[in-house]
Amino acid sequence: MPDTPLPTLKAKDFSSDQDVRWCPGCGDYSILNAVQRVCANIGATRENSVFISGIGCSSRFPYYMDTYGFHTIHGRAPGFVTGVKMANPDLDIWMITGDGDGLSIGGNHLMHLLRRNVNVNAMLFNNRIYGLTKGQYSPTSETGKKTKSSPMGSLDFPINPLSLALAAEATFVARSTDKDRGLVGVLERAAGHKGASFVEIYQNCNIFNDGAFVFATGKDVREDNVLYLEDGKPMIYGKDSNKGLRLVGNRPEVVNLDDNGVSEDDLLFHDESNKPMAEMLADLHYPDFPEVMGVLFREERPTYEGLLHDQVDAAKEKKGEGTLEALFNAGDTYEVE
Amino acid sequence: MATETTPNGAAAANARNSAVVRFAGDSGDGMQLAGTQLTDTSAILGNDVATLPDYPAEIRAPAGTVAGVSGFQVNFAAEQIFTPGDVVNALIAMNPAAFKAHYKDVEPGGIIVVNETEFSKTNLKKAGYEPGYNPIEDEAIDQQYKIYKVPITKLNQEALKDTGMSPKDVNRCKNMYALGIVYWLFDRSLDITIRHLNETFAVRKKRPEVAEANIKALKAGYFFGETAEMFPVRYAVAKAPIPTGKYRKVTGNEALAMGLITASKLAGKSLHYCTYPITPASDILHYLAPAKNYGVKTFQAEDEIAAMCAAIGVGFAGQLGVTGTSGPGLALKGEALGLAVMTELPVVVVNVQRGGPSTGLPTKTEQSDLWQAMYGRNGDCPAVVIAPQSPGDCFNAAIEAARIALTRMMPVVLLTDGYIANGSEPWRVPTESDFEPIEITHASYTPTGEKDDPGFAPYTRNENLTRPWGIPGTPGTEHRVGGLEKANGTGSVSYDPTNHQTMTRIRAEKVNRVQNMVPDIEVQGDEDADLLVLGWGGPYGSILTAVNNIREQGKKVATTHLRYLSPMPKNLGDVLKKYDKVLIPELNNGQLRLILRGKFLCDARGLNKIQGKPFLVEEIEQAIELLLSGEWGDAEALYPVDGNVDVNAQALTV
Structure with a gap:
């Protein structure tokens, strides 16, 4: 290895030579740009970065990164992530999944990846539709959604990715959108978190589900519908920063700070270490409430691969490094003369 | 049969070449442990050994029922053996269900030690026997086998009554009591099992009282055999002539x-x-x-x-x-x-x-x-x-x-x-x-720095068509893989029709070229025989024993064994061509047979046993005899029924 420090990489240095083949106007483009910027900002190296995905539009992501990449099979990226991380804990792993890949066929694996706290940055691109198979409803589609496979409206009740991640004991849970100025910051914090970080990204599919997140991304409306969480700060939002969230009894309520008798001190203050509050925030839905963006929850917990390697080290220390001679001669041996 | 005096001088022992002992009891009775101990002891005493555990799918099926019976068979021999044995020489049946499930496998005149305490009305009923019937009182059965009725549960309780252990814990030692009887019957040393019990219970589990109770039960069983004057003979199986060395x-x-x-x-x-x-x-x-x-x-x-x-x-x-x-x-x-x-x-x-x-x-x-x-x-x-x-x-x-x-x-x-x-x-x-080391080289690539640098190409190949193994963490070999078809060489995603055909053929040829690591198959037996018996996997031992037995009768037969199913050894086609008849015994409905028929246009016949059990040597011998004599006929495959391969008993009964 050369001793000279490697030149700092720029965002474009993480771009591979492959033509990006998402539909023009797809929200995935801006997420790709954001991730490449994050890689540059955090000083990532190409050789230590591994992008692992399942199947779906979003899962083409690894082909467009000039790093190591593995485009695996539908829903199973978490298994590959766990294997790679066990074999080499020093790698920076990014996992890309979608609402179909991660919550439908791969729902089981996502849950276990999170509870084990494998050190990975998991990004779930949620466009509330199946794009690659051309427009069927997904596990996050709203009930009654009319699609090719649900002409009379979908019967399924949608799942909430953030609630699922929290219930699965993820140690870092956040949300952003493909058009959000905060996306880079959220992903940087996810990358800095040691453990399984889960970031849901509202992503527009302009072909099959255009405008699904207009309430949260539309220039004119988003500020009135989205609340940016900041640790230790009161929960204020709105175009005029005059709306807030407070608890009345044990229920959240939207209040107007312009109203008499309501002050900042009455509002909820965000605390990233407060899991019950995170669970409540994850469950706030437009239009009754603002939808929260940013880091909902964060805690420190040992990583799976770290604990695994610790056990190996402890066993070696206790029993001594195993040799083949010891292996062959373990148990009851006897001589035949 | 030679009779010799054993070291303790107590009783004479008849020498025999091998002994097949089967322990059978409830799945909680510790039969696997008793069987394992007899195996370990016999191996260490210098016998060749082979075992067949047989346990139910249910962890604890209702106690006393046939569904819950767990068995462990040990064959220990003074000669080289390849199977756990077709027929049982001695059965230890810990309850009526165990008796019912296993007694028919015992050779005529063979030994059955039954735990008489457990042959109560309730247990006989649980085993599915008619009211009023007790198989160990049945004269017809008694005439067929040497049945020894030993109240093992009761004797074990008696032996351990002063240990202060709970009745449940005492009863858990009765497998050792039964093992003690077997050790006496087959002239085995107790030392190895005593050492094992001490290591397991006293050292590892820190329960010396459990070790002590088990050892007491083991010894009590052994002494019962010695003093009860119930068993007229005991048996000795000498060391097997296996190559010297550490085992x-x-x-x-x-x-x-x-x-x-x-x-x-x-x-x-x-x-x-x-x-x-x-x-x-x-x-x-x-x-x-x-x-x-x-x-x-x-x-x-x-x-x-x-x-x-x-x-x-x-x-x-x-x-x-x-x-x-x-x-x-x-x-x-x-x-x-x-x-x-x-x-x-x-x-x-x-x-x-x-x-x-x-x-x-x-x-x-x-x-x-x-x-x-x-x-x-x-x-x-x-x-x-x-x-x-x-x-x-x-x-x-x-x-x-x-x-x-x-x-x-x-x-x-x-x-x-x-x-x-x-x-x-x-x-x-x-x-x-x-062992030869497994030599691995990981790929490396130094970027040229030129604009047209093609970069690391993960799908280039060596003479074995192997691609380079570039691993994350290595600068220069960054690359992407995935399930989409790859362009040969660069590894980029490719939908090119010709490339897909090439890649499909490469993937097949890669497997074929592993042939250069696969040894040729060797034929054992008579090279000039008409019949080749070809096996794969577990039936190896039964096939080899059957072929050896047939050859001892002066008949010609050859055998070979396939360890590599894909790719198959280079010489397999040539070997198959040398024989008029090929018999493939398999524990399935003819899977290798179809492959070899398709690949080599070879008129292979099958002996197909699909009973969840390994082949009996006897079954393979019968199939060989049928093919040698021509009585086999035109059937592509025969199925054994109740240990018999009968060309007239092949109809599917529905």
């Missing part, structure tokens, strides 16, 4: 686990065993999980699919990834296994076969996953398939599987079965220098 007894699963660790050390890679518990493969995990000081990492995944994916991820990251399962699990792993074929990554997939389809017979043996291992994936998706032939051979096969996977960049399926996985035999302890 230990291994089961197939244990040997396989050791083989994987050995391979990892030979390759300088750490072993990652990623799996989901499934019978009968779980013991591999149980063996590897405590082996962390060998650098072994075990991952109990959330399901079979995740286990397979993790093992491939390990290979992608540059280490040795292995997954283990049984038939239903292999079905779940199929898609990911296809990805390993497509991305040309090293991974070893162990499939300990059991009775299928679906959940099938989880605790019983079968060889019915051959097609699944060879073809059970979407697309043209070839993989290397190796099947070990005996418990000890699982060790070598595991090393070979890892060597091929790591040096040829491809998945390898290791097909064992419940019979060899749970069976055991003496295994000669090797030394490290017996």
Whole structure:
């Protein structure tokens, strides 16, 4: 290895030579740009970065990164992530999944990846539709959604990715959108978190589900519908920063700070270490409430691969490094003369 | 038969060449432990040994019922043996259900020791006997066998009454009492089992009182045999003429686990065993999980699919990834296994076969996953398939599987079965220098710095068509792999029609070129015979014994064994051509037979047993006789029924 420090990489240095083949106007483009910027900002190296995905539009992501990449099979990226991380804990792993890949066929694996706290940055691109198979409803589609496979409206009740991640004991849970100025910051914090970080990204599919997140991304409306969480700060939002969230009894309520008798001190203050509050925030839905963006929850917990390697080290220390001679001669041996 | 005086001088012992002893009782009666102890003791005393555990699928089926009977058969011999034995010389039946399930396997005139205490009205009823009937009072049965009625439960209670242990704990020692009787009957030393009991209970579990009680029960059983004057003779089985050296007894699963660790050390890679518990493969995990000081990492995944994916991820990251399962699990792993074929990554997939389809017979043996291992994936998706032939051979096969996977960049399926996985035999302890290292070079690439630098090309190939193994963490070899078709050379996603055809042929040819690591098959027996008996996997021992027996009668027959199912050895076609008749005994409905018929246009006939049990030597002998005499006729396959291969009893009874 050369001793000279490697030149700092720029965002474009993480771009591979492959033509990006998402539909023009797809929200995935801006997420790709954001991730490449994050890689540059955090000083990532190409050789230590591994992008692992399942199947779906979003899962083409690894082909467009000039790093190591593995485009695996539908829903199973978490298994590959766990294997790679066990074999080499020093790698920076990014996992890309979608609402179909991660919550439908791969729902089981996502849950276990999170509870084990494998050190990975998991990004779930949620466009509330199946794009690659051309427009069927997904596990996050709203009930009654009319699609090719649900002409009379979908019967399924949608799942909430953030609630699922929290219930699965993820140690870092956040949300952003493909058009959000905060996306880079959220992903940087996810990358800095040691453990399984889960970031849901509202992503527009302009072909099959255009405008699904207009309430949260539309220039004119988003500020009135989205609340940016900041640790230790009161929960204020709105175009005029005059709306807030407070608890009345044990229920959240939207209040107007312009109203008499309501002050900042009455509002909820965000605390990233407060899991019950995170669970409540994850469950706030437009239009009754603002939808929260940013880091909902964060805690420190040992990583799976770290604990695994610790056990190996402890066993070696206790029993001594195993040799083949010891292996062959373990148990009851006897001589035949 | 020679009669000799035993060291303790108490009674004369008749020498015999071998003895097949079967312990049978409730699944909670400790029969597996008693059987294992007889095996270990006999191996250490210098016998050749082979075992056949047989346990129910239910952890605790209702006590006393036939469904809950657990058995363990040991064959120990003064000669080389390859099977646990067709017929039982001595059966220990701990209750009426055990008697009912097993007594018919005992040879005429053979010994049956019954635990008389348990032959109560209630237990006879639980075993499904008619009211008022007791088989051990049945004169017809009594005339057929030498039945010894010993009130084992009661005598054991009596022997342990002063230990202060609870009645439940006392009763748990009755397997040792029964073992003591067997040790007396077959003139075995108690020392090895006493040592084992002390190590297990006194040292490891810190319960010296349990060790003491078990040892007391063992001795009491032995002394009962000595003093009761119930047994007219005892038997002695002398040492077997096995090659000198250091040995230990291994089961197939244990040997396989050791083989994987050995391979990892030979390759300088750490072993990652990623799996989901499934019978009968779980013991591999149980063996590897405590082996962390060998650098072994075990991952109990959330399901079979995740286990397979993790093992491939390990290979992608540059280490040795292995997954283990049984038939239903292999079905779940199929898609990911296809990805390993497509991305040309090293991974070893162990499939300990059991009775299928679906959940099938989880605790019983079968060889019915051959097609699944060879073809059970979407697309043209070839993989290397190796099947070990005996418990000890699982060790070598595991090393070979890892060597091929790591040096040829491809998945390898290791097909064992419940019979060899749970069976055991003496295994000669090797030394490290017996093995060639597994040499691996990881790819490197130095960017030219030019604008037209093509970069690292992950799908270039050497003379074996192996692609370079570039691993994350290495600057210069950054690349992307995935399930989409790859352009040969660059590895970029390619939908080019000609490239897809080329790549499909390359994937097949890659497997074929493993032939240069596969030894030619060797024919044993009469080269000029008309009949070749060809086997694979677990039936090896039964086939070899049957062929040897037939040849001893002066008849000509040859045999050979396929360890490599894919690719097959280079000379297999030429060998098959030399024989007019080919018999393939398989524990399935003719899977290898169809493959060899298709591949070599060979009129192979099958002996197909699908009963969840290994072949009896006798069954294979009968099939050979039928083919030699011409009585076999035109049937493509025959099925044994109740131990008989009868051309007139082949109709499907529905």
